[in-house]
Amino acid sequence: MMHHTTKAIIKRELKSYFTTPLGYVFTVIFLFAIGYVTFEPGRGSFFVMRQADLSSFFRYIPWLFIFLIPSTAMRLWAEERKSGTIEFLLTLPVTVPQAVLGKFIAAWIFIALALLGTMPIVFTVAYLGKPDYGVIFLGYFASLLLAGSFLAVGTFFSAITKNQVVSFILSVVFCYIFLMAGSPPILETLSTLFPKYMVSLFEELSILNHFESMGRGVVRLSDLWFFGAMIVGWVYASMSLLDYKKAN
Amino acid sequence: MIEVSNLSKNFGNIKAVDDVSFNVNIGEVLGFLGPNGAGKSTTMKIITCFLKPSDGDVKVAGHSIHEDPISVKRKIGYMPENAPLYEDMTVVEFLQFVCEMRNIDLERRPSSIDGVITKCHLENVKNQSIETLSKGFKRRVSMAQALIHDPEVLILDEPTDGLDPNQKHDVRALIKELSNSKCIILSTHILEEVEAVCTRAIIISSGKKLFDGTPSELSEKSADRKVDDVFRAITTSLDVEGVTL
Numbered sequence: 189m190m191h192h193t194t195k196a197i198i199k200r201e202l203k204s205y206f207t208t209p210l211g212y213v214f215t216v217i218f219l220f221a222i223g224y225v226t227f228e229p230g231r232g233s234f235f236v237m238r239q240a241d242l243s244s245f246f247r248y249i250p251w252l253f254i255f256l257i258p259s260t261a262m263r264l265w266a267e268e269r270k271s272g273t274i275e276f277l278l279t280l281p282v283t284v285p286q287a288v289l290g291k292f293i294a295a296w297i298f299i300a301l302a303l304l305g306t307m308p309i310v311f312t313v314a315y316l317g318k319p320d321y322g323v324i325f326l327g328y329f330a331s332l333l334l335a336g337s338f339l340a341v342g343t344f345f346s347a348i349t350k351n352q353v354v355s356f357i358l359s360v361v362f363c364y365i366f367l368m369a370g371s372p373p374i375l376e377t378l379s380t381l382f383p384k385y386m387v388s389l390f391e392e393l394s395i396l397n398h399f400e401s402m403g404r405g406v407v408r409l410s411d412l413w414f415f416g417a418m419i420v421g422w423v424y425a426s427m428s429l430l431d432y433k434k435a436n
Numbered sequence: 437m438i439e440v441s442n443l444s445k446n447f448g449n450i451k452a453v454d455d456v457s458f459n460v461n462i463g464e465v466l467g468f469l470g471p472n473g474a475g476k477s478t479t480m481k482i483i484t485c486f487l488k489p490s491d492g493d494v495k496v497a498g499h500s501i502h503e504d505p506i507s508v509k510r511k512i513g514y515m516p517e518n519a520p521l522y523e524d525m526t527v528v529e530f531l532q533f534v535c536e537m538r539n540i541d542l543e544r545r546p547s548s549i550d551g552v553i554t555k556c557h558l559e560n561v562k563n564q565s566i567e568t569l570s571k572g573f574k575r576r577v578s579m580a581q582a583l584i585h586d587p588e589v590l591i592l593d594e595p596t597d598g599l600d601p602n603q604k605h606d607v608r609a610l611i612k613e614l615s616n617s618k619c620i621i622l623s624t625h626i627l628e629e630v631e632a633v634c635t636r637a638i639i640i641s642s643g644k645k646l647f648d649g650t651p652s653e654l655s656e657k658s659a660d661r662k663v664d665d666v667f668r669a670i671t672t673s674l675d676v677e678g679v680t681l
Contacts, residue, residue, distance in 0.1 A: 196536035200522070207524050207565075272520035276581075279484040279516070280537045281509040434486060 193282040197290025198297070205298050214260060215302050221252055226309055240317025245309060246327045246403045250367055250396060253331075253338055258359035260299065261342025262352045264291045265430065269350035274434065284431045292343055292423055299335045303328065323405040330402035333415040337395060338363050340422030347426045363395075366418075370394025437461050437589060437619040438483065443492035445478050445643075452478045453489070454643035460636075462588065465615045467634035467651070468623035471671050475643040476623040477517055480593050483621070484514045496589055510538070513582035517593040519574050523567035527558055527577055530566060534581045552580040555610065572603045579607070583614075590614065592622040596629060608633050627663040631655070641671040657681060 205211030225248040227234050234244050268274035277287060313319045338359075345358040368374055370391045379387045391397070395418075398411045438460040445453040453475045460466045468476045481487040483494050485505040493500055499507040522530055528549065535545045553562055556576040561569055566577060575595065582590060595611070596604045611620060611633050624630065630637050631651045639647040639654075647654065647670055655661045657669075659678040669676040 192539050193537050196533060199536070200525075200533050203529075204522070204524050271523075272516065272518060273522060275481070275486055275516045276514075276520050276578075279486050279509060279512070279514045280534070281506050281539075282537060283506065 191286050193280070194286045194290040194293070197282075197287060198294045201291055201294030202297060205294075210260075210263070211298065214256060214298075215305060218252060218256055218302050219305050222248065222306055223309065225252075240313050240319045242309065242313060242319070242324055242327060243403075245306070246331065249331050250334060250399060253335055254360060254363050254367060257299065257335055257338040258342045258345075258356050258363065260295055261339050261359060262346050262355040264295060264343055265347040265426075266350050266352045266355045270352075278434060284434075285427045288343065288347075288423060288427045288430060292339065292426075295339055295343075296332075296336055299339070300332060303331060303335070320405065323403075326405055326407065327403050330399050330411075333402075333412075333419075334395065334399050337366075337415055337418040337422075340419045340426070341366070344422050344426045344429065347430050366393060366395045368394070368396065370397045437497060438621070439495040440479070440483070441493050441495075443479065443482060443494065444490050445475075445482060445487065446490045451643045453482070453640075455492070456640065456643070456645045457492075458638060458645065458648060460619050460621060462619045463616060464636055465611065465620045465622070465634045467630040467637040468621060468640070469625075469627070469630060469637055469667065470623075470640040472625075474641045474671075476640060477593055478643075479640070480514075480591050480621065480623065484512055484591055485509055510585075511587060512589045512591055513585065513587035515575075515578045515582045515590075515592045515595055517597075519578035521566050521574060521577055521581075524565065526565050527553070527562045527569075527580075530577065531580060531584060534584050538585045540585060548584050548586075552583050555583065556580040557606070572599050575599060575603070575607070579610070588618055590618050590620045590622075592620070594623055594625070596624065596626065604629075627667055631663065639667065639670050646670050 222245065226242070226245040228244075229235070237244070265274070268277060278284065310324060341362050342355075342359040345362065346352075346355045348358070349355050371394075375387055375391060378390055392414070398414045401408060402411050440459070441457050443453055443456045444451065456475075456479060458466075468479070470476050478487065482489045482501070483496070485501050485508055489501075493502060494508075495501075496508045497511045499511070501508050522533070525533065531549045531552065532545070535548060540548055553559055556579050558573070558576055558580060561573055566574065569577070575598075579592075579595065582592070592611075596607050599607065608629065611622065614620065615633070615635075622634070634651055637647065637649065637651050637654055638645060651663075654666055655663050657666045657679055662678070665676045665679050668674065669679040669681055
C-alpha cells in the first residue's frame, strides 16, 4: 500500500526526533505549557468552572501549536537544502511526492505521540467527574487535524528556503492568518473593501471556527472537508515546489 | 552505458551546460575536467536525475532521464560533492537506510553492508555517529553508500577533494579495482589523478566540451608532457609555451 521508500523515510525521520534533542525539547515544552494553561489559576480556570471537561485544554491547543508546529516543520526541507543531503536523498530511487509524504507523515506521527503524552490530563478529569468522552475524543481528533494543517503549511515554507528562521517566521504568519481569518476585526476590515460573498468565503477559511465547531462535539462534513483540503493542498504545493526547485 | 546527447542547462541567462554530448561504456573511467563553475557538477546532477536539463537527453542503460528517472537512479551509485550525509545516524544505520531505500533483499542486506564496510575500510567506525567522523571517513561513508547496490554506473563528484595523500591513494586504488566491471565518471581538479586512474578525459569550460580523448593524447599536446599547461591552454584559449593544440 505505502511505498517502501516512504516507509523507510518515515522510520528514519521518526528515529531522528529521538536521537537529536529536538524531539525531547518539543515534547517537554509542549507538555509543560499545556499542563499549565489547562489548570492555570485565573478566571475561567478549570477549578473555578468546576466542570469535568477539557474545554480549557482545547482552547489553548491552537495557540501552542501555532509556534510549536512551525518549529518542528521548519527543519524538514530547509535543513536538507542547507546540508546538501537533499541531493543525496533525491538521487536515490525515490520520487519527490514519496519523499515529501514520508517526512510529513513522520512529523505528524511525532506530534500525535506528543498529544498522547497529555493523557494524564484526561485521567485527571475522569477522576474528578464524569466527562463526555465523545467530546474529548473529537477534541483530540480535531487537534490532530489542526496539527496536520499547520504541519502542511510549515512543510511548504520549509521547502521554499534553506534558512530555517525564515521558514519558521513565514509559517507562523500564515498559520496565524488562517487561524484568525474569522475574527471580527479582520472580517470588518475586509467588509469595507470587498463584496459580502468574498468576506464570507474568507470566514470559511478560518481554522479556528472549524476547530471550535468540532471541539463542541459536532462533526460537520464541511469541517472535515476543510481540514482535508488544507492538508492535501499545502502538501501538494510542497511537492510541486520541490520538484520545480530542487537545487538552491 | 551512458549516452549524453546535446545536453544543455540554463540558469536564467547563464548557460551552465551548453550542448554537451558523449558516451561512456563499461570498463571506462571518464575523468571530467574543467575550471570551477565549468558545468561539471551540473552535468553530473542531470545524469543522476537531480536536475532537469533545459534541453537534450541522457540515457543510462537504455533508460531515459525524462521517461524513467527511477530506473536510471537504480542503475547509478552517486557520490555528491562534499559527501552530504545524515550526520545524526551511525554508519551502519545510514547504510541500512540506503538498503531500505534501494529495496535490497532482506537476506542480502547484511552481506551488502559488510561488503562495503570492508571495501571502504570503515570497520573501526561502523557504530560511530557520522557527525563525529573526520572528513576522510565521511568521504568513505559516501563512497560506501554509492557502492552498496553494486551499481553498473558510478558517478563521483570530486571524490578525493580534501583528502590527505594516503586517503587519495586508497580512493584511487578502489576506483581502479572497480573499473573493470563498471562505467565510472569522476570529476576532479587534480590533473595527475586523470593520468593515474582515467582511461579517458573530457575537458569542459563555460559549459562547452573542449576536449575528449585519452590522458596520453592530452599530455602529448605539450612538448614537455605537462598536462597542466595543456589544461590552461584549452580552458583559457591563451598561448601557453610548448603547447600546440
